[in-house]
Amino acid sequence: MTAADVEETVEAHRTVGKGAPTPKRRDQEAARRRPLVPDDRKAAREASREAGRESRLRTRRAMETGDDKYLPLRDKGPQKRFARDWVDARFSVGEILLPLALVFVILTFIPNPTLSSIVLVFFYAFVAVVAIDGLWLRRTLKQRLTAKFGALERGVYWYAFMRSLQFRRIRLPKPMVKRGQYPS
Secondary structure, eight states, X not given: OOHHHHHHHHHHHHHSSOSSOOOOHHHHHHHHOOOSSOSXXXXXXXXXXXXXHHHHHHHHHHHHHOOTTSSOGXXXXXXXXXXXXXXXXXXXXXXXXXXXXXXXXXHHTSSOHHHHHHHHHHHHHHHHXXXXXXXXXXXXXXXXXXXXXXXXXXXXXXXXXXXXXXXXXXXXXXXXXXXXXXXX
């Protein structure tokens, strides 16, 4: 190494530094200090409302399009998407539970005790059929999820069962598959 090379490396080390002294801690804290309550509370409230409105709008659009990024936490994840698609592809007996329950309630107001007891027996039988359909859904969904993902996320079965009890038209996130179009 020549004297010129040594001089260049020494010069390079001198210019690498930050070029200014470290600021004092109290100066840095003073620069970061902000009031707890903003000066213009009305503007801050409006900004907060606008941010909330925008967040709700993004979430609603995600519920309609199935965009996983902005979905609520209960609907996020590939396993829940698979469960949603599986439930939406099949017909569930639970879809007609609510309208049938309304008919059963109306029929129980008829003052005939034998009719009321018959209606009650049919209603309990239908609830049993819905429970059996839910168990069948759990069994098939468990097989499909373990084959595709291995370890299972907690709460996927209950999520799928509760979705199967809703009308297809009012499910959120909206169904992305047609009936019979099972996910692979």
